[in-house]
Each structure stands twice: as C-alpha cells, then as structure tokens.
Amino acid sequence: MQKRFTFVWVTIVVLALLSFSACGRRGDERTLKIYLFSSAQNLDKVLAEFYEQTRDTLNIKLDIIWNSGADHRQRMPLIMMNQEEADLVFDAFWMNLNRLSNQGAYMDISRFFHNEDFPGLKRAFPPEFMAQVTRPNGAIYAIPFTQAPEDIMVIFIRRDLREQFGMDPISSNEELETFFRHVQGGIQRGELNMVAPFGIGQSRGFYYLDDNIIEKRARNVLNIDGTGSGVGMMFDIALSEDGRTVLGAATLGDPDSAYAMFPYPFNRNTRNYRVINHLTRWAQFAQNDRQTETDAMRNLFFTGRVAATEGNISNFMAVSRAMEAVGWDVEMYVYVPTMRNREQIVSQPFTAWNFLAVPRQSRRVELTMSFLDWIFQSRENHNLFEFGIEGEDWLPVGDYEFIDLDNPTKYFFPGFQLTWNPNFIRINAELPDYVKELFWYQNDSETYLPSPIPGFVFNNEATTELRTAFAAVAGIQATYRPILMLGLAGGPEQARIVLEEYHTRATNAGLDVIRQAVIDQVQQFLDER
Secondary structure, eight states: OHHHHHHHHHHHHHHHHHHHHTTTOTTOOEEEEEEEESOOBSHHHHHHHHHHHHTTTTOEEEEEEEEOHHHHHHHHHHHHHTTOOOSEEEEOTTTTHHHHHHTTOBOOOGGGSSOTTOHHHHHHSOHHHHGGGBOTTSOBOOEEEOSSSOOOEEEEEEHHHHHHTTOOOOOSHHHHHHHHHHHHHHHHTTSSOOSOSEEOOTTTTTTTTTOOHHHHHTTTEEEETTSSSSTTSSEEEEEOTTSOSEEEEEETTOOGGGGTTSOTTSSSOHHHHIIIIIHHHHHTTBOTTTTTOSOHIIIIITTTSOSEEEEEGGGHHHHHHHHHTTTOOEEEEEOOHHHHTTOOEEOOSSSOSEEEEOBTTOSOHHHHHHHHHHHTSOHHHHHHHHHOSBTTTEEEETTTEEEEOOOTTOOBOOGGGTTOOTTSOOEETTSOHHHHHHHHHHHOGGGEEOOSSTTOOOOTTSSHHHHHHHHHHHHHHHHHHHHHHTTOSOSHHHHHHHHHHHHHHHHHHTHHHHHHHHHHHHHHHHHHO
C-alpha cells in the first residue's frame, strides 16, 4: 500500500513538472477560470488582441464567468466549500472577503508583491498601498483595485429642469431641497410626467446624504465596516487625540450617553438625529417603491421618471451620455461639504472597496499572478483592458486623458474588478472642467491624511459568541434597515418609535457583544502597531 501511494505521488509530481516545464511554449495553452460580477461588452476583441500579444509568453486563455451581484455573493462561498475549479475571484468586505479569507479559502499571495520577478505588480502595488490588506504576519489574501481612496458622492440632477426653474447651480442641501420642491410642484400640477423628484434604490438609498462620516474622521471618530449589515448600521469608534486608545464604540439607536466619550460635536448620537429628522425629510421627495427598486439610475433617471438620483463622480460620463441620448442635460451636486470645498480628507481604514483573491484550490497561482503582472507591466498593457483597442475604442490625449470613441462594437469592462489603480489613471478629456478638477482632487495623494487604523478589518467571526450575535443582529437589521434608512417609517415621531423598537431587539440579540468586540479588536490593532 505504501509503495502504491509513493508511485502515485511520484507520478503526480512528474506530471506537474512536465506541465510546469511547458509553461510559455506555443501550443501548450492554459486556461484561467475567473469569477466576476456585472458584465463586459465586446470583450472578445480585446481578449483576441491579448492572446496575440502573449501567445509566445503567457500563452493563456481566460474563462470569465459573470454573475449578478447577488448571485456572486451567494455563489462564491459554495464554490470555495466545494473546491470547484477557480483561479481568480472578485470579492470585497461588503461581500464575503472577511469571512472567506479568515476561513482559509484564499491563498496567501504576499510572495508575488515587492518582488523583482513581478515588476508590474511591484510598480502598481507598493507596500504603502498594500498595507490595507497586509496582515501583521505579512500575509496578503486580496489584491485591491481602486483609483482613489474616495469616490466623491454626488446627486445627479437634470440641469435643464434646474434652469427651467430659474435656479443657479445647486451648492447646498437647502438649495437641493428647493429644487425638489419645484419638481414636486410640477408633478402635482401635471406639468411633469414623473413619479417623484428623487429616485433611489433599495441597496444604497440616500447613501451618505446629510451624514457626517467624513467630518467625523477628522476628529478621530471612525466608521467600522463589517460591524453592521450596510450603510448606516455600522459602529462608530472614538479614539484618543494621540490615536492610541479606544474611548468608546456606539451605533444607530444608542442613547446619547453611549457617545458621551466622543469629541464635540459628536458627543451625541447624530445618527439617530439623521434617521429621525433628515431621512424622513428627504423621503417625501423619493418614489414610493424605493424598497423594491433595484436600479434607480437606469429605471427612473434615464427614463425621465425622476429629476435626480444618487451616485458617484466616477459614473459622471456614463450618466451624462445616457441622458444626452434622450435629450436631457445632467450635472452633479457634491453633497459632502468637505469634498465640495476640496479640503483634506482622513482616509478610511482600508482605501479600496474592490478586490481579487486566488482561491486555495487553484493549481495555477503562478500563472494567475503572471497574468495580473502583465496588465501592470506597461501603460499599453493596462490600457488594453481598461479602455479597449486604441484608435477604435479610445484615443490618448497626452499622458493623463483620453477621448472615448463610439462604434458598433464599443468595448466596456468594469475596471474596478481588474484594472483600477492609482498609478494608471486617465480621465475623460470631454468631462466638464469642474468635474475634471474634482477628479484630480480625489486622485491627488495630497488630498488624504492617513487613517489612524490603516488596514484594520473587523473580524465578525472571531469567536463563536460574536459570530452568533452578529448573525442575529444582522437578521434584525435586514428587517429594519429599509424602514429606517429609506425613510419608510413616516414622519419623525414614527421613525423614533421604529428606531427604539429596532434597538431593543438588536440589543437583546447581542448588539453589546459586537460593541465589545469592536473595542477589543481595534485596541489590539493599535497596541500591535
């Protein structure tokens, strides 16, 4: 029995060596299986060019499986559990990255970074950029993709309507509300065929409108992702002035006393005030079916059913073109004062929202990382996947801008999953000047001050007690979050009642277990730095 095992093992090793020795030889094609979400357009022509350029070097094929966002989130844990074939997968802390990496589903790929044998990765992912995903023991389980630490939050607005109402460009939340009231009046008089002034969707809702998350960071009050089921439900922590001690942790629904140790003016629960007063006020301008709307931009704004919608500056060109195609002009209002005034921003703990990871079961990790290395070895390589075929899909304008060309086989790829990187940024030359200025502001390293907890990631599965509490609280949040964060409770008094009901149930389910874990994990992170 022992001899047979040895023979089989030697056979496997020999076959593996033969396979490895054939790497790069023409005719010995290998396929990487990659799982992403969303979709690409006319990817085949870019892949054909990539294959032609690399047939005597990498000599690989890409088998990309596209899922919807919801399907991707549900499917990846099953693929990891069943050890299905996969070489590269998209993941994020808002999907399964924290849980799966802690469960050992992903490989430690640290040896491929800061490595002369992988010059593209070394250039594009320097140590300071990788700090956000480098664990204390040096392990790296995810590759970050971003163009800027912050993607400026905006409200997209029908400029033609704003001008029709005789208003100047919107520069404050008060003026935004005035615009909404004008639209609402036009709807009520039958002059505008719209369902509401403001279109929002179930997942993002009002997002950070009338929130103070950016201002809090400047006072060492930090929002901790992974401690709640979505935007608005997470914990805040307050650090001492020297950034070495956790003063407290508090969240939505807590009494003001839970914020007593926080610095002024955040020594009361401003989250409660936002839900009770701000969101119920904005809700009067939003469409009734916001709890079930999956894509307010496409289904409502692009079809003229609303006059404004929420989004990010990175989408400006796509939104502008979609609106121009139906005869409307669009502009944007930056609703975060710090960003609107182009002030410095304290970075969030991790400065990317999107990642790729190599599953533990992959047998082609070297080849996978060589593929990623190729993308970042040169601007030409990167531009192929980011923009498509030069002269057909796009044209360069200098070193930092481009012109987007229109054609029947126009290429598009969701770059946040493969190509976005601070060292490889071009902006659209056709953007309005004020939008260009904001793009460069958000991409300028001088805009950002370092987070006091760079790279910290909350582990909501650190103990059995925490895992149980988090699952129970998250289930309750899934019920109450739409009601509270989409302003569905009604007026302020009704919202207050629902908020108190939510907090009571969440507390009984283990909210304080999560609170203590937040304090303990952040303090341990600070002590080990």
